[in-house]
Amino acid sequence: MMEGVRLINLPKIIDPRGNLSFFENENQIPFKIKRSYWIYDVPGGQVRGGHAFKESQEFIIALSGSFDVVLHNGVSEKRINLNRSYYGLYVPKLLWRSLENFSTNALALIVSSVAYSPSDYIRDFKDFKTIKNANK
Ligand code: TYD
Numbered sequence: 001m002m003e004g005v006r007l008i009n010l011p012k013i014i015d016p017r018g019n020l021s022f023f024e025n026e027n028q029i030p031f032k033i034k035r036s037y038w039i040y041d042v043p044g045g046q047v048r049g050g051h052a053f054k055e056s057q058e059f060i061i062a063l064s065g066s067f068d069v070v071l072h073n074g075v076s077e078k079r080i081n082l083n084r085s086y087y088g089l090y091v092p093k094l095l096w097r098s099l100e101n102f103s104t105n106a107l108a109l110i111v112s113s114v115a116y117s118p119s120d121y122i123r124d125f126k127d128f129k130t131i132k133n134a135n136k
Helices: 125-134
Strands: 006-009 035-039 048-053 058-064 067-072 077-082 087-091 096-100 107-112
Antiparallel strands (some): 058 107
16 A cells, blocks of 8 residues: 555454454554544544644554545555444554544544654644655
């Protein structure tokens, strides 16, 4: 895909009583989990994100419903639709990303490799391009 971005399939324990999936710290996903947060009750047409992270790596799962993860590496854009709870998208640091096109009742779980820190955010696309080029 794009610069280390990949879909990661999670274990799926199929059971007539209801299926079960999971991930553990440093298993299934390629970083140590420092933080989890989730986005929900998104009104139709709203967009979340729209920034990049200097250090944070993320793993994003559609626990319920569906949405698109839109990634930009400064040159090109890639849109990935997530709609199952047994796989997720690994997003390395230094990619511009937004979450869009949320279905009704969509629930986006995001796990991050860093604690919340406003200074990890790059909120200006021009700054992002500059930092991206400097990191080449
Ligand atoms: P933010 O990541 O800026 O959301 P978006 O990129 O969709 O606009 O987060 C929105 C607010 O939530 C911001 O004021 C900071 C707060 N927040 C935390 O306190 N902890 C967190 O882990 C996250 C992700 C956000």
